[in-house]
Amino acid sequence: MVMKMENPDSEKNHIISALVEHKPGVLQRVAGLFTRRGFNIDSITVGESEIQGIARMTIIAQGDEKVLEQVTKQLNKLLDVIKVRDLEVENTVKRELCLIKVHAPTEKVRSEIIQYANIFRGSIIDVSSEALTIEITGDSDKINALTDLLKGFGIKELARTGPTAISRGGKTI
Amino acid sequence: MKGGQALIKSLIDKGADTVFGYPGGQLLPLYDMIYDSDLKHILVRHEQCAAHAADGYARASGKVGVCIATSGPGATNLVTGIATAYMDSSPVLSIAGQVPTHLIGNDAFQEVDMIGITMPITKHNFQVTDANDIPAIVNSSFDIALSGRPGPIVIDLPKDIQEQELEEYRNESVEIPGYKPTKKGHGLQIKRAAQTIIKSKKPVILAGGGVISAGASNELKKLSKLINAPVTTTLLGKSSFPEDNPVSMGMLGMHGRKVANLSVNESDCLIALGCRFSDRTTGKIDEFAPNAIIIHIDVDPAEIGKNVDVDIPIVGDAKIVLQSLIKLLKKDSTPLNTLKWIEHVKEFNKSCIPRISFENNLPLKPQQVMKELAQALDEETIMTTDVGQNQMWMAHFYNTQKPRTFISSGGLGTMGFGFPAAMGAKVAMPENDVVAVCGDGGFLMVCQDLATVKEYDIPVVVCVLDNRYLGMVAQWQKLFYNERMSHTHLGEVPDFVKLAESFGVRAERVEKVGETEKALKDALKSGEPTLIDIIIDPEEILPMVPPGCGLTEIVGEYKIEREIPGEIPYKQTKKAHEGGD
Numbered sequence: 132m133v134m135k136m137e138n139p140d141s142e143k144n145h146i147i148s149a150l151v152e153h154k155p156g157v158l159q160r161v162a163g164l165f166t167r168r169g170f171n172i173d174s175i176t177v178g179e180s181e182i183q184g185i186a187r188m189t190i191i192a193q194g195d196e197k198v199l200e201q202v203t204k205q206l207n208k209l210l211d212v213i214k215v216r217d218l219e220v221e222n223t224v225k226r227e228l229c230l231i232k233v234h235a236p237t238e239k240v241r242s243e244i245i246q247y248a249n250i251f252r253g254s255i256i257d258v259s260s261e262a263l264t265i266e267i268t269g270d271s272d273k274i275n276a277l278t279d280l281l282k283g284f285g286i287k288e289l290a291r292t293g294p295t296a297i298s299r300g301g302k303t304i
Numbered sequence: 305m306k307g308g309q310a311l312i313k314s315l316i317d318k319g320a321d322t323v324f325g326y327p328g329g330q331l332l333p334l335y336d337m338i339y340d341s342d343l344k345h346i347l348v349r350h351e352q353c354a355a356h357a358a359d360g361y362a363r364a365s366g367k368v369g370v371c372i373a374t375s376g377p378g379a380t381n382l383v384t385g386i387a388t389a390y391m392d393s394s395p396v397l398s399i400a401g402q403v404p405t406h407l408i409g410n411d412a413f414q415e416v417d418m419i420g421i422t423m424p425i426t427k428h429n430f431q432v433t434d435a436n437d438i439p440a441i442v443n444s445s446f447d448i449a450l451s452g453r454p455g456p457i458v459i460d461l462p463k464d465i466q467e468q469e470l471e472e473y474r475n476e477s478v479e480i481p482g483y484k485p486t487k488k489g490h491g492l493q494i495k496r497a498a499q500t501i502i503k504s505k506k507p508v509i510l511a512g513g514g515v516i517s518a519g520a521s522n523e524l525k526k527l528s529k530l531i532n533a534p535v536t537t538t539l540l541g542k543s544s545f546p547e548d549n550p551v552s553m554g555m556l557g558m559h560g561r562k563v564a565n566l567s568v569n570e571s572d573c574l575i576a577l578g579c580r581f582s583d584r585t586t587g588k589i590d591e592f593a594p595n596a597i598i599i600h601i602d603v604d605p606a607e608i609g610k611n612v613d614v615d616i617p618i619v620g621d622a623k624i625v626l627q628s629l630i631k632l633l634k635k636d637s638t639p640l641n642t643l644k645w646i647e648h649v650k651e652f653n654k655s656c657i658p659r660i661s662f663e664n665n666l667p668l669k670p671q672q673v674m675k676e677l678a679q680a681l682d683e684e685t686i687m688t689t690d691v692g693q694n695q696m697w698m699a700h701f702y703n704t705q706k707p708r709t710f711i712s713s714g715g716l717g718t719m720g721f722g723f724p725a726a727m728g729a730k731v732a733m734p735e736n737d738v739v740a741v742c743g744d745g746g747f748l749m750v751c752q753d754l755a756t757v758k759e760y761d762i763p764v765v766v767c768v769l770d771n772r773y774l775g776m777v778a779q780w781q782k783l784f785y786n787e788r789m790s791h792t793h794l795g796e797v798p799d800f801v802k803l804a805e806s807f808g809v810r811a812e813r814v815e816k817v818g819e820t821e822k823a824l825k826d827a828l829k830s831g832e833p834t835l836i837d838i839i840i841d842p843e844e845i846l847p848m849v850p851p852g853c854g855l856t857e858i859v860g861e862y863k864i865e866r867e868i869p870g871e872i873p874y875k876q877t878k879k880a881h882e883g884g885d
């Protein structure tokens with residue numbers, strides 16, 4: 132779920148990974164806490180984790196260290212939150228999924244767009260006489276680059292999941 | 305067994321002997337079941353008072369206080385009380401009625417999203433969706449409310465769930481993998497703390513509400529004695545340390561005592577116990593305890609480093625950590641270097657005690673009233689205060705000796721808290737005298753509950769400090785807003801004595817020296833709820849640190865120590881006055 136798409140890769144970005152109980156209201160508790168403590172959320176993704184009944188949340192947020200420390204501690208206090216880690220950006224793999232519906236009224240335009248998609252290892256997942264829909268995954272820079280290129284054709288709709296992340300190597304949070 | 309009956313049974317099994325509540329449509333099934341049960345229920349006259357009474361009950365006894373209100377407006381009327389309990393870490397359990405599950409989300413009659421509303425002001429909240437979960441939810445609510453850093457819990461209880469038949473009453477708890485409060489402090493940090501303390505020449509202990517909730521008063525006394533450290537407290541820490549002890553410096557902060565503010569400024573080692581360094585305690589943060597190594601012991605890791613940068617953080621229960629710390633200190637035979645300091649503080653402390661008498665002033669000076677309160681009451685008396693000047697006078701001039709004998713809304717500063725909290729405290733501790741000291745403004749916000757103390761014969765004494773002003777706000781207007789008294793005069797009504805009498809409550813007006821003491825003694829002897837309307841001087845101003853200033857910049861302090869009564873040479877300050885009361 133992307134809440135705000137302001138340059139999700141700016142340097143004061145934090146990638147917070149949290150294991151939470153997969154229960155109604157948890158997302159609200161977590162998101163509310165960020166707002167109350169004055170921390171801007173760029174995106175939150177939530178989905179099942181390796182443990183049954185436990186979801187993993189990936190929160191991309193920006194703000195200063197001190198506020199972040201406070202937010203992390205407050206998150207830890209939520210009873211539904213089991214573990215929280217501020218992942219080190221260098222030691223983290225981060226991927227985002229994006230679906231882009233591009234204006235494509237002619238054969239020529241369509242083949243141009245498909246070429247671009249191929250370069251970015253995107254795939255075409257829907258075609259109609261006026262539009263193409265591309266699916267692309269990658270880090271946010273890659274997605275930004277493709278969307279910038281496609282802007283010239285006219286992007287009719289765009290949906291980004293916001294990044295989800297996991298730390299490199301054998302360590303877990 | 306039905307859901308409502310399961311709730312009642314679990315409450316009773318958990319030791320909730322009394323609940324404060326107010327019924328309504330969505331609670332009809334539950335109230336019908338209460339009718340046949342052993343649960344003692346006190347019908348308040350406003351739900352906010354139910355929450356404050358539960359809070360007073362909790363703070364006086366250390367047990368969970370329980371309140372009940374119907375869905376919608378009943379539940380929202382609890383909100384101020386829940387927020388008050390949250391800010392002061394008080395274990396209050398609120399049970400709110402809710403529309404039947406099939407109507408939730410439809411904007412049904414008297415539906416509010418109580419879970420959403422109370423998320424930021426509870427330690428946790430539960431919506432019951434299956435009556436079979438009720439015993440586990442109630443059990444867990446009590447455990448969560450009391451453990452770690454205590455705090456309020458809300459249970460949202462839909463109407464149909466109250467009537468749902470349980471398959472089986474299972475006395476279990478909810479499993480919460482994300483909740484394991486740390487009790488024992490980190491050994492290495494405790495060692496570092498001990499070493500720092502041993503090296504220090506001017507240690508000061510700052511005790512907060514956490515000392516009281518952890519039951520660590522004895523350990524606090526031991527530590528102070530062992531290392532010759534004077535003790536100051538936050539507002540909520542008041543009563544954690546006997547204030548007649550010559551090393552007690554009273555309260556610290558914006559409205560703190562001079563000796564406390566100046567000693568913290570001078571200290572080279574500040575041991576902060578179970579407190580959260582609120583802005584009202586620290587004053588300007590950059591100037592707080594500038595010479596001290598700060599040791600912060602708190603059960604809530606999020607409080608450590610939040611407002612003040614801490615040198616030695618220790619997460620843990622104040623009692624358990626202090627026990628380990630004292631053990632370490634006792635083992636070390638290095639001679640201490642603190643005797644000179646403690647002697648100095650004791651002397652300074654004496655010099656800060658008001659040397660003048662207020663007996664000749666009319667109308668009565670609040671200081672005189674405080675003195676008479678102290679003369680009339682014993683150290684077992686539980687005092688509650690409202691918010692405003694009345695609260696600060698109590699904090700300054702009324703000495704407490706035993707834990708849980710001073711109950712006040714600190715973090716939220718909720719006017720209207722004092723009287724219902726006293727009601728709850730008296731229900732919890734019937735053997736203790738309970739006296740509420742309120743402002744005339746704050747008392748009027750909750751005066752309808754005179755009906756409750758009368759109907760249930762709860763013999764609290766309410767002292768209304770009647771200055772006909774929203775005194776604390778008026779004080780700021782006098783000090784910082786050129787005496788432009790915008791909407792702080794309360795006018796001539798009501799007649800508090802007649803008001804109380806119309807509820808059938810004993811009442812008396814006091815105007816002269818000596819009358820307060822007598823009226824109080826009479827009230828306590830009568831064994832009846834009593835209101836004492838004490839006419840005081842609206843001109844009296846407390847010494848204080850203007851907002852945005854460091855703790856040593858006290859204005860109006862001559863007022864404690866002045867030799868000539870009547871003269872008011874307080875200096876105008878030009879500092880910004882953000883963050884009012």
Ligand SMILES: Cc1ncc(C[n+]2csc(CCOP(=O)(O)OP(=O)(O)O)c2C)c(N)n1
Pocket residue numbers: 690691692693694695717718719720742743744745746747769771773774775776777885
């Ligand atoms: C519910 C609430 N409303 C407003 C305030 C702001 N406020 C703080 S102290 C105060 C004046 C209190 O007047 P009173 O109860 O007469 O007490 P006094 O200061 O005169 O002793 C006010 C209005 C508050 N703390 N709580």
Ligand SMILES: [Mg+2]
Pocket residue numbers: 743744745769770771772773774775
């Ligand atoms: Mg007043």
